[in-house]
Amino acid sequence: MELVSFDLCPFVQRSVITLKCKDVAHKVTYIDLENPPEWFLATSPLGKVPLLKVEGEVLFESAAINEFIDETTGSPLHPVDPLRRAHNRAWIEFASNLIVAQYGCMLAKDKTTYFEAADKRDALLTILEAQLRGGPYFNGSVFALVDAAFAPFYSRQALTEELHPREKLDSFPKCKQWSDTLLAQSYVSSSVIEDFPERFNAYFVASGNFLHNQT
Ligand SMILES: N[C@@H](CCC(=O)N[C@@H](CS)C(=O)NCC(=O)O)C(=O)O
Structure with a gap:
């Protein structure tokens, strides 16, 4: 999994915490949000980080990303009920x-x-x-x-x-x-x-x- 990040972003931090807590191998790619690269603007629907690149898909929105990480790795952190x-x-x-x-x-x-x-x-x-x-x-x-x-x-x-x-x-x-x-x-x-x-x-x-x- 590759997480696209801005180094001070609290929303990206949520996903890093989830990846680390579940011990998931991942790569973090940092971008400058004030000068975003073309590839980022072309792939981020809202022009925001985090993005999660996984299995040829690009996920956005930290809550959705975290649920995906949670559902596909280890035991669930989200309540079962x-x-x-x-x-x-x-x-x-x-x-x-x-x-x-x-x-x-x-x-x-x-x-x-x-x-x-x-x-x-x-x-x-x-x-x-x-x-x-x-x-x-x-x-x-x-x-x-x-x-x-x-x-x-x-x-x-x-x-x-x-x-x-x-x-x-x-x-x-x-x-x-x-x-x-x-x-x-x-x-x-x-x-x-x-x-x-x-x-x-x-x-x-x-x-x-x-x-x-x-x-
Ligand atoms: N609702 C989004 C919020 C993400 C967000 O606001 N990210 C900021 C950085 S901390 C961003 O990318 N801002 C760029 C912009 O709004 O142009 C999430 O939870 O992922």
Whole structure:
């Protein structure tokens, strides 16, 4: 399997986590999303990463890619019970909304915009916190695809929490505990490029955002 990636993309990270967790041999091809190659534009229906090239097909959308990886390798990470599986799918979509809300905080150029974006993200975290039960994973004792979908949010939050008190998960203790569990897994910690913190910070410093450029 070949995963087409942009090195800071949280959606690609979901698939890397799934591939690593299931010990699936794979290759990652990085592209520059600001200067995408022609072959990428010709094969990616929405012009987005991740893509998964497999058996002569090109799959897109991280949720679909992850389900394919899960169904064709090892024992399933998605719940077997249809009701629970549908429930998890819905929360995977929720995770995408949370990642977009997080990106809004990271892109905000001034304090007012940042606080508005942080309010939107925290409103989602409040809903998520109320949903979580005993842990340590979303469904209980076993890591699932839904955990892979949220882990990239926590990887980035662990970097931004040093920048502003509002970035800390202190008001969301169950999310914090879940984050600690996920980030301690080797298939999560190794799912980003080696110099991820440096590349991540450099990208947002250069964007002129509020969080990385507070004076
Ligand atoms: N819903 C998609 C979102 C993927 C996505 O937004 N990828 C970003 C990079 S993190 C992208 O490729 N953006 C390029 C663009 O929008 O032009 C998924 O889950 O795979």
